Amino acid sequence: MAAVDLATHPGHLARRLQQAHYLLWNTMVSEEITSPQFAVLNALVAEPGLDQRTVGERVGLDRSTIAEVISRLGRRGLLDKVRDPQDGRRFLLRLTDEGLRTHRKLTVRTARMNQVFLAPLSAAEQSLFFELIRRVADAAEGLRNPAEPAVAPR
Amino acid sequence: MAAVDLATHPGHLARRLQQAHYLLWNTMVSEEITSPQFAVLNALVAEPGLDQRTVGERVGLDRSTIAEVISRLGRRGLLDKVRDPQDGRRFLLRLTDEGLRTHRKLTVRTARMNQVFLAPLSAAEQSLFFELIRRVADAAEGLRNPAEPAVAPR
């Protein structure tokens, strides 16, 4: 009687979008390497030698999740993990040759997949799609991490 | 050297959007009931007595996931599960009074949360947001379940 239309719920839409993406990734990109794993490889191509926490920040994964993802990539020999001699708390991460090769291969496939995924939208709509999602996601993240208060509370 | 900009990857955006939603849901709606759980409650308000598989279809969850979600809702006393006397394979699902109450309460909070979540967009942009995401998700699901071939292969 009081049921609601889930098609007007952004969270529901977001979940369906991600599921659809997951499926397409599996068939068009890789069954071994997932999209978050690719994001980590990509971050380490851009900035070799990052520590674990910073990689998580770059790709939007929390401390626990990034630890798991990195452990999997390490087990598969795609990256190396060494203690920072300057700061014994950190591990510095660097892709192996195999990791670099994998990233190169997947970059090509990912581009193809993105084209297929976004094919239902015109070029103008694709820009809008990115912009609207980015604005909503950024704003929600902002709610979580409020800017520094003007006067530090004591 | 060959790193890619993740902000142009719809899968990455979709994941960030869902994460942002997850956080906001947790703070504004409920720490007990998740968004997928609410979707199941909602489906059973709309159509009491559905079987498990059909609920999964309605809310977009696969057979394994829907089984887990329903088992959790059952443990919390929000729904009942009885074997279909007409078809011994099925379980028929129905909300308890407690389940109905919970759905009613969360419906209000969810509406508030959706407003906050979408606040960065104008009304026109919100419509566009829904439409673009829906089109992409629908198309990708269509790739997965291709329409019946004209001639059934044998």
Added chain:
DNA sequence: CTGAAATACTCAGTGCCCTGATTAATTTGT
């Protein structure tokens, strides 16, 4: 210089999400 606070990482626990294999019940083809 030393105790307190902050930081990087790990671990335990919960929940979502998918696939492939298995089990039980029903439907279908002959």
Added chain:
DNA sequence: ACAAATTAATCAGGGCACTGAGTATTTCAG
């Protein structure tokens, strides 16, 4: 009528995502 195919649900297994608590190391305040 009955074997074969289909269907609903379960189970095992892998991966993502978050929180709260714990450990080790570094930094900071007095």
